[in-house]
Amino acid sequence: MEFKMREVGFSADFEYGELHVAGNEEYGFRPYQLMVSSIAVCSGGVLRGILEKKRLEVEDITIQASVKRNEEEANRIESIAIHYVITGNDLKEEKVDGAVKLARKNCPMVRSVEGSIEITETFEIKN
Numbered sequence: 001m002e003f004k005m006r007e008v009g010f011s012a013d014f015e016y017g018e019l020h021v022a023g024n025e026e027y028g029f030r031p032y033q034l035m036v037s038s039i040a041v042c043s044g045g046v047l048r049g050i051l052e053k054k055r056l057e058v059e060d061i062t063i064q065a066s067v068k069r070n071e072e073e074a075n076r077i078e079s080i081a082i083h084y085v086i087t088g089n090d091l092k093e094e095k096v097d098g099a100v101k102l103a104r105k106n107c108p109m110v111r112s113v114e115g116s117i118e119i120t121e122t123f124e125i126k127n
Contacts, residue, residue: 032067032077039119040065040082042109047084050099050106057089079118087126096123 003010009022020028044063051058062085068078086096100121104110110119 032069032075035077036065036067036080039080039107039109039113039117043082043103043107043119043121044084046107047099047103050102051086051088051096054095054099056091056095056099058086058091059089060087061085077117079120082119082121084121084123085126086123089127091125091127093125096125 001012003012003021006020006022006027008024008027009020011021011028012019021031021034022028023030040063044061048058048061064083064085066081066083068080069075070078084100100123104119104121113119
């Protein structure tokens with residue numbers, strides 16, 4: 001990856017398109033937004049794959065993420081709470097719970113921040 005300086009922030013070209021990153025939302029994605037997005041979406045993608053392998057009928061997954069930051073320590077991310085809203089047919093709580101726990105163990109982004117950022121995961125099922 002190569003990031004090039006812009007008037008405000010940096011940019012990088014990827015296959016999908018150009019990414020703009022800046023400390024000010026007016027000029028691009030803020031770094032903490034990208035960090036939280038990476039963790040939440042990676043975890044959700046792994047969860048989706050596990051649910052599919054278990055042959056559970058999932059129609060939709062919405063991921064809600066809330067972040068706690070510490071202003072006294074360079075505004076670092078202290079914790080991320082991930083909440084999955086899973087819609088499907090005949091989903092059993094114990095099977096979804098097992099899949100969420102397995103996803104946590106297999107998500108590279110979550111594993112990368114273990115011991116540094118507290119990650120909590122909850123879910124609700126909508127039939």
